[in-house]
Amino acid sequence: MKSDDEKLGYEPQVRQVQAVENEVNSISSRILDVMGIKGKTEGSGSMISACDAIDPDMKNYYTVAHPWSIYDLQEGTFEQAMQNLRDQLPKMGWQITKDGPTKSLAKNPEIVAVDNKSHHTVTIEWAKNRSGKLKELISIDVGSRCYKAPEGTDLSTER
Template sequence: MPAVPLILATITGCSMTGKKSQEIPPAGTSNSSDASDAMEKVSSGIYDLIGVKGKTSDSRPGVTDCPGKDAKAYFRIFHPWSFYPASESDLGVAMERLKAELPKRGWRIVEYGPDTSRNKNINLTADNDEKKVGVSIVQMVKNDPPKLSLTVVSGCYKVPDGEEVKRF
């Protein structure tokens, strides 16, 4: 999983803080399993906003460290997944719906526009301060098949006293 640290670094560079920093907000106290379940619910809510027919990849959340914190007591949850529209022409529709609907559901768009790749993929990064999560969405038109690549990532959780982080 070498791409995950890059993705997380990209997201944490501006996500959930509104400024370029490595500051990651606290997300509360939870064990890894409950935090993972909560992250799947966030991803499901984003999926519901897409509003076009298609299928998703079958991926599960994972656990990663909180930079600068005790790895036995603090963790973050990340959930990478993809959406493949039933019709190639619906890819842009799905991205535009997300851009319009996320702010109506408590998300703040912190970045939107083409990346510097040869394909000029459209990137959308948004934060939900209430839920202490961020999402990075990349519209990959030239992928075969075309898709939206999404990574949802939490703030830093602390495990309950007497417990340690369970990694998966």
């Protein structure tokens, strides 16, 4: 039987939930800055979830995600924001692993990247082809790798 480390391909660091949430929120802020656009943002901040690969009941291990979006631009364009990300993410230590259309019928532009140091991931989709009268937007989802909660942490109270 494989150990947790073997299943994940790395040994999860022991980290306080709040520290990882702050880090993920900070990454989201830097991504917004790099985009170079101003508009309305929507999202609730980072949140923890289960590390499904080794702990689907979230007893000891967790991940942090921050899904959010920007729409109703007052400054800049969506197209320029995506180009700014293509230009700046690699300079910030991110490796772009995908830059192309989504697999959906809309074939919206999508950028997926991994931070080479922290191993955080980001998926960015410019939802320009939307059904009905939905406004275009850019959705961003920043995610962490799996972490181990410090001894004595009750992850059910961290949600």
